[in-house]
Amino acid sequence: MxxxxxxxxxxxxxxxxxxxxxPDWPRLSHIAEKVSGRAFEPSEMGRAFGEMLRAVGIEMQREGFVLADDMKRPHWTFLRMYGALGLDEVTCESVVKDLDGAHLERHLWxxxxxxxxxxxxxxxxxxxxxxxxxxxxxxxxxxxxxxxxxxxxxxxxxxxxxxxxxxxxxxxxxxxxxxxxxxxxxxxxxxxxxxxxxxxxxxxxxxxxxxxxxxxxxxxxxxxxxxxxxxxxxxx
Ligand SMILES: [Mg+2]
The missing domain is CATH 3.40.50.1000 (HAD superfamily/HAD-like)
Known part of the structure; x- marks a missing residue:
């Protein structure tokens, strides 16, 4: 049925x-740890990611589905997720730079x-x-x-x-x-x-x-x- x-x-x-x-959470955690010294549990990242997407949905509905500038960047969802997990802006940028390379080698999703x-x-x-x-x-x-x-x-x-x-x-x-x-x-x-x-x-x-x-x-x-x-x- x-x-x-x-x-x-x-x-x-x-x-x-x-x-x-x-997302390949272990790889995303490993990359964050290498750059920032902080590792995250998959469940922690999954929740931050889900809550971020929910907020984005509400925001986009309100803005008539116009993409904000930062949403045109590769891996912007991960950038926002790492920010929500407490990494500062400079660290987030470094992490995402490393994500780019990792994503080329093997798709992050x-x-x-x-x-x-x-x-x-x-x-x-x-x-x-x-x-x-x-x-x-x-x-x-x-x-x-x-x-x-x-x-x-x-x-x-x-x-x-x-x-x-x-x-x-x-x-x-x-x-x-x-x-x-x-x-x-x-x-x-x-x-x-x-x-x-x-x-x-x-x-x-x-x-x-x-x-x-x-x-x-x-x-x-x-x-x-x-x-x-x-x-x-x-x-x-
Ligand atoms: Mg989806």
Missing amino acids: LHPALNSARACIFDAGGTLVH CGVDSEVPRVLDELKRQGLLLAVISNTEDGRLIDSLDASGITDRFDLLIDSHIVGHRKPDAAIFRLALERLELDAAEAAYIGDSYVHDALAAQAIGLRGILLDPLDLHSESVCPRVRSLSELIKGSA
């Missing part, structure tokens, strides 16, 4: 970062929860098309999925940097639907950003689902799941 939001759906479309793939392959395989087994729509800063969605070992499970990948539209713009969701040859109501979209993923998808008629592992979004009008395995709860 699939999650009720997937009832008779023909496709399940995923956000990538924070949904299918996660290469962590994948152990449940993910199983969830994708079960959805596939139940006949759903699987796709990804991701906002990237550098057009490297495929590197991220390759490093995570899950690329071959998808029927369609849409990278904002390549197609020239970004979530929450309806155009990027419509492009995916067009390529999948589906109507909006036939597809579910799941992501960890309330405004860029769940609400944006729902606004154009997809079944928006919010992945909210830390229970940060009690305001959500979209169904929420704590983990991707809830999509296939009761199945195989």
Whole structure:
């Protein structure tokens, strides 16, 4: 049995970062420690990152989704996260410089929860098309999925940097639907950003689902799941 939001759906479309793939927290901690002498626990970074994204969502909704200047920089999310963890500005800049090099060697978003392959395989087994729509800063969605070992499970990948539209713009969701040859109501979209993923998808008629592992979004009008395995709860 699939999650009720997937009832008779023909496709399940995923956000990538924070949904299918996660930052390589041990590497991010190691780099911070090398530069600043401070190491962070993955859970500590995950929470700071989640809270930062929630605040960014609220801020962007208020500003009409105009990107602030610092959001045009590579790794701006990590820059803000390290700041929230108490590193000063100069240290944050040094850490992010080292992140650049590390990211070139291997995509920083290469962590994948152990449940993910199983969830994708079960959805596939139940006949759903699987796709990804991701906002990237550098057009490297495929590197991220390759490093995570899950690329071959998808029927369609849409990278904002390549197609020239970004979530929450309806155009990027419509492009995916067009390529999948589906109507909006036939597809579910799941992501960890309330405004860029769940609400944006729902606004154009997809079944928006919010992945909210830390229970940060009690305001959500979209169904929420704590983990991707809830999509296939009761199945195989
Ligand atoms: Mg995300």
